[in-house]
Amino acid sequence: MLDKKEDMIKDLIYLTGRTITGTALETGIDPTNLSRFLKGHSTVSEQKMEKVLDLLGIEPTSGTLSPHRVHIWSIKTGDLFPLSRILSSTGQDFEMVYLTPQKYLRLKSFLEFMLSPLLIRSFSSKIVFRRRPPLLLPETKYQKEDVVLVQMGLAKWRRIPKAYMYPTIKVADVIYERFYSSKELSVQEFDQIWGLPGTMPGESKWTWERLNSVLEGKGMTPGEVARTLDLTNDDETKGN
Structure with a gap:
């Protein structure tokens, strides 16, 4: 795992050719909330975070x-x-x-x-x-x-x-x-x-x-x- 889950998500959004807004919409998260989460200024529910990780190809349980x-x-x-x-x-x-x-x-x-x-x-x-x-x-x-x-x-x-x-x-x-x-x-x-x-x-x-x-x-x-x-x-x- 990376030092921060936020860093891993940002790298995978980049590598998969997505955007923060697009990733948020695909997983039912408010884009502003996801953006703030990736900057360390907000939280996202565990259920929605599992959807983000699954979308990006990460096993939520093992990371x-x-x-x-x-x-x-x-x-x-x-x-x-x-x-x-x-x-x-x-x-x-x-x-x-x-x-x-x-x-x-x-x-x-x-x-x-x-x-x-x-x-x-x-x-x-x-x-x-x-x-x-x-x-x-x-x-x-x-x-x-x-x-x-x-x-x-x-x-x-x-x-x-x-x-x-x-x-x-x-x-x-x-x-x-x-x-x-x-x-x-x-x-x-x-x-x-x-x-x-x-x-x-x-x-x-x-x-x-x-x-x-x-x-x-x-x-x-x-x-x-x-x-x-x-x-x-x-x-x-x-x-x-």
């Missing part, structure tokens, strides 16, 4: 990230400290890896990676982190995961072959687009994509049949599924 959902967060600046504060508050060890699309044959630019989804995972928490900064934001304004997360001991890079400058899971465009733009992802989708390059201790082995089943469940035709699997499998074969 930790919910293991029953994929937490989709984004920032519009280069500042990683809101992310680092939340990861630090959990007391968990995290691994991370970038997700890149099939269409990018060679990723060399630091900024190209910064715009790709970063998958972050602990034993119980699953996060898709996206940077959505202005195009003109100077590269010097971007904080790097190595400095803010790795050196602080909050996360480490997943141990898979580095096809590029960072460990990377490369997937077909349709899968990448879902992780890049979707507002909601299932825990099963996250686990299956995380398992593509290998498996973590205790995980069941990944099979293409599992991905086939998931994609068909998302409404893809058998032909679309076949093309997706062929593209992804072909690229991994070339990389070996």
Whole structure:
């Protein structure tokens, strides 16, 4: 947990792309009361606070990230400290890896990676982190995961072959687009994509049949599924 519940809520409102007013209206709280609470000048009932925490993906009883959902967060600046504060508050060890699309044959630019989804995972928490900064934001304004997360001991890079400058899971465009733009992802989708390059201790082995089943469940035709699997499998074969 963060030192203050108010700090955790403010960071999560920011990371989830909400506003104080919007969060208040979604949970039936007067916006002025929630604003004053976050400044330490007011109180909010325990029942309403539980609604706020649930909306933001926090288990009200334990104060930790919910293991029953994929937490989709984004920032519009280069500042990683809101992310680092939340990861630090959990007391968990995290691994991370970038997700890149099939269409990018060679990723060399630091900024190209910064715009790709970063998958972050602990034993119980699953996060898709996206940077959505202005195009003109100077590269010097971007904080790097190595400095803010790795050196602080909050996360480490997943141990898979580095096809590029960072460990990377490369997937077909349709899968990448879902992780890049979707507002909601299932825990099963996250686990299956995380398992593509290998498996973590205790995980069941990944099979293409599992991905086939998931994609068909998302409404893809058998032909679309076949093309997706062929593209992804072909690229991994070339990389070996």
